[in-house]
Amino acid sequence: MLKPTRPALLAALIGIAAGTGGYTFWYGRGASYLTNDPAACANCHIMNAQYAGWVRGSHRAAATCNDCHTPHALAAKYATKASNGFWHSFAFTTGVFHEPIRIKPRNLAVTERRCRDCHAAMVEMIEATAGARDPRPCITCHAEVGHAR
Numbered sequence: 402m403l404k405p406t407r408p409a410l411l412a413a414l415i416g417i418a419a420g421t422g423g424y425t426f427w428y429g430r431g432a433s434y435l436t437n438d439p440a441a442c443a444n445c446h447i448m449n450a451q452y453a454g455w456v457r458g459s460h461r462a463a464a465t466c467n468d469c470h471t472p473h474a475l476a477a478k479y480a481t482k483a484s485n486g487f488w489h490s491f492a493f494t495t496g497v498f499h500e501p502i503r504i505k506p507r508n509l510a511v512t513e514r515r516c517r518d519c520h521a522a523m524v525e526m527i528e529a530t531a532g533a534r535d536p537r538p539c540i541t542c543h544a545e546v547g548h549a550r
Contacts, residue, residue, distance in 0.1 A: 425490075434486055435479075442466045445493050447502060454548030469515050469547055470508060481511060512547075513538055 405413075426432070433441035443452035455461060460469070470485075471478040485508065492498040504512065516539040517524050528536055539546075 429490060431486070434482060437465050437467050439466045445489065447493055447498070447500075450501070451548050454545075458545070458547055458549040460547050464519070464547075468519075469512055472511055472514070473518065481508075509538075509540075513540075516543075 430441070430444050433444060439452060439455060442448050455466065467478065467482075471481045520539075524539075
């Protein structure tokens with residue numbers, strides 16, 4: 402019996418990893434996450450309530466999921482999408498996530514920045530009047546703007 406060589410074992414492992422990764426990407430509709438289509442966010446049933454809330458919400462006519470949940474810069478946008486895609490897939494595959502789902506602090510910071518980017522003039526007026534010493538997160542008063550309940 403022939404003993405497999407290290408290069409052959411390495412090639413087999415790479416092939417298995419690539420095949421498993423490719424199948425997972427196809428099965429999970431990974432290419433859809435490279436788009437700006439909000440329906441991609443509902444590929445996982447756990448996101449259906451958020452998607453439905455966005456459809457009913459006031460921002461539907463003005464913003465997609467990516468407009469609020471990813472940075473504006475192209476590299477940062479896709480880095481965030483890749484990180485979120487991996488961790489969402491991990492959480493939903495393993496079942497290790499809080500229900501109802503909750504936004505993580507890093508993603509909340511991205512969303513807060515995006516609110517402030519789009520509504521800069523309004524935020525400046527509010528903070529000038531209310532005092533910028535203690536700026537409050539937008540969701541303090543506007544929790545349901547992006548995802549109406």
